[in-house]
Amino acid sequence: MRRFHLSRDRPPVELLRSTVRREQTEEYDVIVIGGGAAGLSAAVVLGRARRRVLLCDAGAQRNSCAEKMHGFLSRDGESPGELLKICKEQLAQYPSVGFEASVVQAVEKSSSGFRVELTSGTAPVADLLLLATGMADALPEIDGLREAWGRSAFVCPYCDGWEIQDRPIAVSGGGVRSAIDLAQELYGWTRKITVCGHTESLSTAQTTWLHASGVRVDAHPIRRIVHDNGHVRSVQLEGGDCIDCDAVFFSVPLKQGSDIAERLGCKMNGARIEADDCNRTSVPGCFAAGDNVTHVHQVIVAAASGVRAAIAINDELVCRDVRQLV
Ligand SMILES: Cc1cc2nc3c(=O)[nH]c(=O)nc-3n(C[C@H](O)[C@H](O)[C@H](O)COP(=O)(O)OP(=O)(O)OC[C@H]3O[C@@H](n4cnc5c(N)ncnc54)[C@H](O)[C@@H]3O)c2cc1C
Known part of the structure; x- marks a missing residue:
């Protein structure tokens, strides 16, 4: 004290x-x-x-x-x-x-x-x-997230979008916004986006946007963040796939x-x-x-x-x- x-x-x-x-x-x-x-x-x-x-x-x-x-x-x-x-x-x-x-x-x-x-x-x-x-922020239990949080795992495009412009990122939803909403917002900063763990049904407008934007969706949630001293190198998904990326954006409760x-x-x-x-x-x-x-x-x-x-x-x-x- x-x-x-x-x-x-x-x-x-x-x-x-x-x-x-x-x-x-x-x-x-x-x-x-x-x-x-x-x-x-x-x-x-x-x-x-x-x-x-x-x-x-x-x-x-x-x-x-x-x-x-x-x-x-x-x-x-x-x-x-x-x-x-x-x-x-x-x-x-x-x-x-x-x-x-x-x-x-x-x-x-x-x-x-x-x-x-x-x-x-x-x-x-x-x-x-x-x-x-x-x-x-109620962070999900993901291996590597705590180490990367605030360094290359973020919540706010306005805070950290500039630094990841045109670079590959993963987006995970489940919080205050859906992952698709967050991806649409981030699209102004980078188009190299993979949305992970999206299981909700998509509206027609979302399906059309995904098709036109080239943003990839994988229904498997992130299991592990592979990082180097807090700097993300890739994410491993529950399904076994590994996606190379430089940052992860989360929508968390x-x-x-x-x-x-x-x-x-x-x-x-x-x-x-x-x-x-x-x-x-x-x-x-x-x-x-x-x-x-x-x-x-x-x-x-x-x-x-x-x-x-x-x-x-x-x-x-x-x-x-x-x-x-x-
Ligand atoms: C990963 C991350 C990155 C961010 N980057 C940026 C950025 O680049 N630019 C930007 O503008 N914003 C950024 N933000 C948002 C920014 O952190 C918040 O908007 C800002 O901190 C809000 O200030 P605040 O004073 O309301 O709350 P806080 O800064 O959270 O301060 C609240 C304080 O209250 C204390 N407290 C709570 N309960 C008690 C209690 N019972 N007794 C005593 N003390 C208590 C806490 O310990 C804390 O010190 C970021 C947020 C996150 C999560």
């Missing part, structure tokens, strides 16, 4: 708004759960607004397996770890933001706010809560990165948390941002979502501050 305040130059406590320490219970304006792009962006905005924030993070960002992050303006091709490092360094400038490298295992809602239980044994409280807990939203009683929209334009969930005082509220899963989108939530959160804190004075 690591627990520290990111800032080395903490200002006197009286400079911090609305925070007191009573009987070992730390009180914050906001507790942010999740330190990916969404949670970090929110913490920066709230730190700049001089709000007292605790950012709790288990350190398992969804793209932490990837060698490079693409499509983020000004950071295209940077490693996800480097982005996090820079974000944390910049966050350290804001003295009212605390960071705890710990898992939130339970959240209790009371009339005055939220009490958060951490695996570190502490239980801080806050007026408001931001869930920036991301989504998790997605679930929430944490079940906290469901346990708090937040209304869900399929696998996502339902949130309004200001990132408010159905539970008063609880906000959500990042992958967990949208179907567009990109780091820059998650960062923007965190900013939007932070501004809505600060608006709510401003109302609280006004109420306290009148």
